[in-house]
Amino acid sequence: MKTNSFLILLLILVIPVFVQAQDKVVTATIKVYGNCGMCKSRIEKALDHKGIKKATWNTKTKSLEVIYVPTRITEKQIHELVASVGHDTDLVKAKDTVYGKLPYCCLYRDHDHSGITDN
Amino acid sequence: MKLIRVLLCAITLTMTMGVAHAQKIMGLVVEKNAKGVEEPLAGANVVWLGTTQGASTEANGVFMIDPLEGATHLVISYVGYKSDTIKFNPQTRIKVILVPDELLDEVTVVGWKPSSGIDHTRSINTTVMTEKELFKAACCNLSESFETNPSVDVAFTDAITGTRQIQMLGLAGPNTMISIENMPGVRGLASSQGIQFIPGTWINSIQVTKGTGSVINGYESIAGQINVELKKPEESERLYVNGYVNNAARSELNVNYTAHAGEKWATTFLLHGSTRPFEMDSNDDSFLDFPTGTQINAINRWVYNNGKGLLAQFGVKLLSDVKLGGQTDFSAEDKFTTNRYGFEIDTKRYEAWGKVGYQFDGKPYKSIGFQWSVMQHDHASFYGFNEHDANEKSVYANLIYQSIIGSTNHKFKAGASFLYDRVDETFANQELDIIYRDTPVNSILFDRKEFVPGVFMEYNYDAGGKFSAIAGLRLDHHNLFGPLYTPRLHLRYNATETTTLRVSGGRGIRLANLLTESTGVLASARQFVFTGLQANYAYGYKPDMAWNYGVNLSQDFTLDYRPGSITVDYFYTDFENQVVLDMDYSTREARFFGLTGRSFSQSFQFQVDYELIRRFDLRMAYRWLDVQTDYTNGRLTRPLIPQHRAFINLAYETKNRWKFDYTVQVLGKQRIPNTSENLVQYQREDYSTSYMLMNAQVTKDIKDKWSVYLGVENINNFTLDNPIVAADDPFGAHNNFDSSLVWGPIFGRMVYAGFRFRVN
Numbered sequence: 001m002k003t004n005s006f007l008i009l010l011l012i013l014v015i016p017v018f019v020q021a022q023d024k025v026v027t028a029t030i031k032v033y034g035n036c037g038m039c040k041s042r043i044e045k046a047l048d049h050k051g052i053k054k055a056t057w058n059t060k061t062k063s064l065e066v067i068y069v070p071t072r073i074t075e076k077q078i079h080e081l082v083a084s085v086g087h088d089t090d091l092v093k094a095k096d097t098v099y100g101k102l103p104y105c106c107l108y109r110d111h112d113h114s115g116i117t118d119n
Numbered sequence: 120m121k122l123i124r125v126l127l128c129a130i131t132l133t134m135t136m137g138v139a140h141a142q143k144i145m146g147l148v149v150e151k152n153a154k155g156v157e158e159p160l161a162g163a164n165v166v167w168l169g170t171t172q173g174a175s176t177e178a179n180g181v182f183m184i185d186p187l188e189g190a191t192h193l194v195i196s197y198v199g200y201k202s203d204t205i206k207f208n209p210q211t212r213i214k215v216i217l218v219p220d221e222l223l224d225e226v227t228v229v230g231w232k233p234s235s236g237i238d239h240t241r242s243i244n245t246t247v248m249t250e251k252e253l254f255k256a257a258c259c260n261l262s263e264s265f266e267t268n269p270s271v272d273v274a275f276t277d278a279i280t281g282t283r284q285i286q287m288l289g290l291a292g293p294n295t296m297i298s299i300e301n302m303p304g305v306r307g308l309a310s311s312q313g314i315q316f317i318p319g320t321w322i323n324s325i326q327v328t329k330g331t332g333s334v335i336n337g338y339e340s341i342a343g344q345i346n347v348e349l350k351k352p353e354e355s356e357r358l359y360v361n362g363y364v365n366n367a368a369r370s371e372l373n374v375n376y377t378a379h380a381g382e383k384w385a386t387t388f389l390l391h392g393s394t395r396p397f398e399m400d401s402n403d404d405s406f407l408d409f410p411t412g413t414q415i416n417a418i419n420r421w422v423y424n425n426g427k428g429l430l431a432q433f434g435v436k437l438l439s440d441v442k443l444g445g446q447t448d449f450s451a452e453d454k455f456t457t458n459r460y461g462f463e464i465d466t467k468r469y470e471a472w473g474k475v476g477y478q479f480d481g482k483p484y485k486s487i488g489f490q491w492s493v494m495q496h497d498h499a500s501f502y503g504f505n506e507h508d509a510n511e512k513s514v515y516a517n518l519i520y521q522s523i524i525g526s527t528n529h530k531f532k533a534g535a536s537f538l539y540d541r542v543d544e545t546f547a548n549q550e551l552d553i554i555y556r557d558t559p560v561n562s563i564l565f566d567r568k569e570f571v572p573g574v575f576m577e578y579n580y581d582a583g584g585k586f587s588a589i590a591g592l593r594l595d596h597h598n599l600f601g602p603l604y605t606p607r608l609h610l611r612y613n614a615t616e617t618t619t620l621r622v623s624g625g626r627g628i629r630l631a632n633l634l635t636e637s638t639g640v641l642a643s644a645r646q647f648v649f650t651g652l653q654a655n656y657a658y659g660y661k662p663d664m665a666w667n668y669g670v671n672l673s674q675d676f677t678l679d680y681r682p683g684s685i686t687v688d689y690f691y692t693d694f695e696n697q698v699v700l701d702m703d704y705s706t707r708e709a710r711f712f713g714l715t716g717r718s719f720s721q722s723f724q725f726q727v728d729y730e731l732i733r734r735f736d737l738r739m740a741y742r743w744l745d746v747q748t749d750y751t752n753g754r755l756t757r758p759l760i761p762q763h764r765a766f767i768n769l770a771y772e773t774k775n776r777w778k779f780d781y782t783v784q785v786l787g788k789q790r791i792p793n794t795s796e797n798l799v800q801y802q803r804e805d806y807s808t809s810y811m812l813m814n815a816q817v818t819k820d821i822k823d824k825w826s827v828y829l830g831v832e833n834i835n836n837f838t839l840d841n842p843i844v845a846a847d848d849p850f851g852a853h854n855n856f857d858s859s860l861v862w863g864p865i866f867g868r869m870v871y872a873g874f875r876f877r878v879n
Contacts, residue, residue, distance in 0.1 A: 048733055048774060053680040067680055096145045097183070104159035104179040110147045110214050111157055 023069040025053060030079065032057060032064045033088040035112065036105045046085040047078065143183040146213030148176045148195055160197055160217060168192035168204060242581070242589045242609040243333065244621045244671050244688075246270070248325040255770060255780045257816060257828045257873055258363060259371055259393070261297075261305075261317040261325075261347065266782055266814060269726060269740035269766045270329055271295075271345070274759070277639040278842035278858040278865050279444050279462050279502070281409045282311055287329060287343040288690050288722040289744040289760050293629065293636050294663075296332065296340035299347050301490070302472060306339065307540060308496045308511040311635045312466060316416060316438055318391040320361045320373040320875075323348045330669035330690050331607045331625030334575045334591035335519060335532060338605040341627035341665045342692060342720075351432075352377050352385035352422045358878040365871035367409065369395045384423055391416040398447050401867060402838065404846040406858075408866045410444030410462065428480055433473035440466040445503070446849070455504060455549045460849040460856075462642060464500040484523050484530065491516045498635070502642040503849065503856075504551065506562075507634050509544035528582040533575065536595075540569040546634055546647070551854070554648040556659070567657045569630070570598040585613045591625075599656040603628055617675040623668070630662040631698045633711060639859030640700065640709035644849070651712030653696075660713045664695040683729030694718040697748070702758060702792035704751040707854055716749025720757075738768040756790045759862050763787030763809070776820040783813045789862045794844065801845045801855040807862040810837050826875045836868040 032043055040057050043064065047055035051072030057064045066078055076091070083092040086102045088109070099109065146165065149157040159180025166173030167190035174184040184193070193213070196202040200217040207213070248268060256266035262283040265271035272286040284292040297305035297314065305313035325347050332344035350359075359375040371393040379385045394413045401408055420434030442464045443449075449461035472492035479485040496511040519534040546553065547562030555563055573595030581587040589609040596602050607625030614620060634641065652659035671688040697718045701710040726740040742764045746757040756762075766784040787809045794803045816830035842865050845855040 045774075097143070100145045100179075100181040100183055101177075102179065104181075107147060107179065107181070110212060111149075 023071055025067055026070050027065065027067050028075055028078070030064045030066060030075075030082070031062060031090045032082050033062060033108045034059070034106060035108045038103060039087065039106045039108070042085050042102075042106070043082055043087055046081050049073065049081060052078070142186075144186055144207070144209075144213070146182050146184070146193070146215065148180050148182065148197070148215045148217060150200065150217050150219070157216065160200075163195055163197040163200075163217065166194050168194050242579070242587045242611040242621070243328055243623070244673075246327045248327065250323065253319060253322060253325070254778075254818065254828075255768075255816065256782075256814065257818070257830060258319070258365070258832075258871055259369075260315050260319055261322070262314040264319060264322065264325060265327075267738070267768050267780075268327060269738070269742060269764075270327060270343075270724065272764070275861050275865065276311070276859065277642045278839075278861045279406060279410070279642040280442065280464065280638050281444070282638045283314065284311070285314060285345070286760070288667075288692055289720045289746040289757065290342040290692060291636065293631065294340075294342040294627075294665075295345055296337070296343075296627075296629075297345045297347070298336055300349060300474075301336050301346055302492050302517075303337070303494075303513070303515050303538075304347060307513060307632060308498050308509050308542065308635050309468070310632055311638045312440070312464065312498075316414070316440065316466075316468070317347060317349075318371070318373050318389075318393075318416065320359065320375060321349050321389045321391070321418070323350050323354075329671075329688065331609075331623050331627065331667045333589070334577055334593040334605055334607050334625075335534070336517075337536065337538070338573075338593060338595060338603060338627065339629040341629065341663065341667060349418070349420075350375055350377075350387055350389060352379075352387040352420065353424070355387050356877045356879050358876075360876045361873065363871060363873035365869055367395070367399050367866070367869065368397050369393070369409075369871075371873075383425055384421065386419065386421045389418040389420075399866075400447050402840070402842070402865070404841065404843055405446050406460070406843055406846055407444045407447060410442040410464075412440065412442040414438070414440040416440070428478040429476075430478075431473070431475045434471070436468070436470040438466065438468040440464075454501065455506075457850040460503050462500075462502045464498070467497040468495070470494045484521070484527055486521050488519045488521075489517070490519075500641075503644070504549040505641045506547045506549065507545070507641060509542060509635070511543075512539075512541045514539040528580065530579040530581070532577045532579075535572070535574045537573070538569065538571040540567075540571075542567050542632075544634065548647070551644075551646050554646065554650070556649065556652060565634070565658055567599070571595050573603075587611045597662075600654070600662060619671075619673050621669075621671040621673075623671075624666070626664065626666050628662050628664045630657060631660070633658045633660075633698060633700075637700060637709065639861075640702070642858040643709070644845075644851075644854040644856035645702075645709040646707055646854070648708050648710045649712075650710060651715065653713040658698070658711070660698045660711075661696050663697045665692050665697070666695070667692045678729065681730040681733070683727065686724075686726045686728075688722075688724050690720075690722045692720040699748055699750065701750045702859075703755060706792075706794050706796040706857075710751065712751065714749070716754070718748040719746070721745040734773070735771045736769070738766075738770075740764075740766040742766075758790045758792045759860070761786040761789050761809070761862075778816075778818040778820075780816045780818075781814070783811065785809060785811050786863075791860055791862065794857075794860075797844065797855045798853055801853075803844065803860060810863055811835060812837060812864070823879075824877055826877075827873070828875075829872045830870070832869040832871070833864055833867060837864060838867045839863050839865060 040059055043057045044055050051069045053067040055066045079089045079092040082089050083094045086094045086098040088094050148160045148163045150160050152158050161176055161178045163176045165182045165184055167187045172187050174182045176182045192204055192206055194204050195215045197217055200219055203215055252267060253264055256263060262273055265273055273283050276282045276284050285295055287295045293310045328344040332340045355377045357377050361373040363371040374390045377387045392415050395409060395411045398411055399408050416438045418434055418436045422432040424430050445461040446459045449459040453459040453461055474490040476488040492515045494513045498509045500507045515538050517536040519532055521532045523530050544565040552559035552561055553563055573593055575593035577591035579589045591607045593605045605626050610622045612620045653661045669690040673684055673686040675684045697714040699712055699714055704710045722744050724742045728738050731737045744762055746760055747754055748757060764786050769781045771779045789807045791803050791807055813834040814832045816828055818828040820826045842861050844857040844860060849856045
């Protein structure tokens with residue numbers, strides 16, 4: 001009996017994964033300014049948001065690849081999400097007050113990342 | 120109408136201008152370090168020239184200053200640096216590089232870089248459990264750290280001593296080699312209590328290797344290797360305080376403190392104190408559910424780094440642990456009487472260790488390392504009429520040279536090791552004779568001295584391609600049982616980018632510490648019988664030797680843009696020799712004999728890891744075990760091991776750092792040793808029932824420094840009705856008393872809470 005209820009629990013957990021509505025998905029590449037690994041985690045964390053399936057920012061090329069569902073979020077909103085944590089995109093600039101609170105290594109407007117090691 | 124519109128426009132315009140005026144001016148202040156790299160200056164003063172209106176820079180070197188009517192120049196100053204005056208221009212960014220005042224000598228502190236740690240040779244399938252994983256079960260020491268790891272089982276050895284034992288592949292704890300920073304850790308006399316002597320907050324990470332391991336750290340691993348990395352001075356928080364309490368008043372306090380002394384030295388103190396102050400008997404069988412007791416445990420370790428390739432470290436550890444249990448209200452006068460059943464384990468342990476490593480300049484692949492440790496362990500215990508006292512002194516040294524053959528595709532490690540172990544051990548029973556070599560005695564000495572010099576070599580092929588291999592061999596010479604050879608092989612093949620197949624095989628050898636490993640039967644009225652002897656040293660038996668073979672297939676996948684993996688593995692362990700504890704020959708006896716037939720274990724495991732939705736991880740596992748031994752009266756399944764185990768762990772983390780963890784597991788039925796000779800009321804079923812266990816925990820990180828957690832263990836409150844056989848008559852003439860037949864929890868639902876405070 002106990003094993004049975006356990007199996008049912010297991011099914012309840014797994015089934016939703018496969019029956020999830022398959023909305024149309026779009027991949028966009030966006031230029032996002034930043035410097036280091038800390039920037040990367042900040043940018044990607046900001047895009048932990050409804051409608052966004054996956055977001056990966058490349059520290060070297062400064063390009064953000066974002067996979068999202070256009071019916072739930074627009075590309076403009078994605079730019080705004082990135083800017084809201086202090087990172088400029090080609091479309092939206094971050095506010096000075098937000099930018100000024102970034103840790104030193106992420107102050108991409110004032111210096112590049114050469115010679116600085118990530119922690 | 121028009122007028123209103125114009126007015127509105129004007130108002131809006133003024134407002135916007137007002138905002139623009141109020142907008143602060145931002146700038147950055149840096150200095151150049153010795154290497155010419157710019158670094159932020161925190162706390163520098165910035166004022167408008169000729170005024171006192173100003174601001175100062177934050178940790179990132181940034182200042183924000185209000186614009187001031189008529190002011191055009193900013194003065195930037197910092198103690199020890201030449202002041203600078205700049206003209207403010209709204210069109211350019213403000214960035215000031217301050218130059219040190221030559222009169223004051225600049226002090227630069229060389230940062231501590233985290234040590235590279237052990238290199239994770241990818242051919243060996245090792246699971247690394249980081250702090251994040253360990254925090255999922257916040258309580259309390261190494262014995263409780265494996266709740267989220269389906270490969271490692273932790274079971275109670277008996278219903279009196281509260282001793283927990285690790286099992287891998289269905290084989291009892293000591294078959295798994297537990298090392299601490301790749302040096303002897305939980306072995307010898309510590310093999311039963313030792314995993315409770317490593318507090319969770321001291322642990323940086325745990326590496327779990329199933330099946331055969333590397334030859335570098337010795338020949339002892341049979342079922343697997345668990346290596347524990349403790350907190351190190353070069354990468355630890357400055358201060359870390361952890362407090363824990365549960366509803367049975369078990370209380371723990373841990374303090375880690377790290378300090379840097381000069382540029383090259385750093386030290387860490389790891390301190391632990393814990394207590395179980397109250398007697399608890401929730402099932403009213405007159406026996407404590409858990410022993411009471413206290414533990415004081417401390418490490419002080421140092422590291423030296425000259426910045427030119429030489430890295431040295433050493434440390435000391437002191438431990439004192441007392442456990443008292445048995446029947447409620449047992450007092451010292453009751454010892455060795457039939458008044459009350461009592462139990463005590465008193466442990467004192469002193470250790471010192473060191474490591475020196477040198478990395479050759481410009482050759483990152485070439486290094487030489489030497490590690491050593493010395494240790495003394497005192498163990499004094501009694502369980503009813505059984506008395507067990509032992510003392511162990513041990514010295515260990517290992518020299519490892521690491522380089523390449525031709526190119527970095529072919530690496531090797533070679534070296535030599537030495538182990539000295541001296542154990543003075545007395546076992547006595549104040550009432551019942553011990554049968555040794557068919558002779559009844561009331562006390563017996565198991566003193567022994569081991570000298571084991573050895574050499575080893577491990578070759579590692581890894582060209583970054585689909586295939587890699589590690590082949591190792593060690594040769595040791597044991598003063599008591601002669602030459603020992605230990606070959607081990609690991610192969611890895613990547614069929615596709617996401618499919619990895621691993622195969623391993625090898626031999627493991629260890630000298631069993633029979634009494635320390637048999638805590639369960641010590642806490643029973645069984646008569647100890649040592650028969651089928653094989654040798655004249657130690658307990659009279661040859662060492663346990665086994666071959667272990669394993670296959671592991673893992674497939675990574677991405678489903679709906681989130682990663683997951685499926686792992687299937689199978690391990691087979693075949694004992695050439697084993698000292699077997701036979702509990703079925705007679706209910707009256709704990710009968711040890713040297714294996715004459717076969718003894719083996721088969722383990723199959725299926726595991727799925729997947730991120731169900733963002734930040735919500737699922738881990739499911741199923742494990743099947745088949746462990747059999749040829750006992751005196753024929754082949755039987757090993758007792759008290761569930762053949763089936765299913766496991767689900769769910770972990771969810773919110774964006775604002777609430778963490779929810781939930782684990783549920785089902786353990787299948789277990790064989791209970793034969794009790795048919797007992798009085799009818801003390802007989803047990805042949806098999807236990809299957810049961811479910813659930814744990815849950817909520818953690819909240821507050822700011823960067825604090826974190827608090829609240830958890831419940833054994834939520835469904837499953838307990839054994841009557842864990843101790845003949846608890847109502849521990850000294851009865853029929854000697855039915857037995858606390859070792861435990862197959863489930865003794866204590867019911869347990870609520871705990873704690874906090875962590877960390878300063879970096």
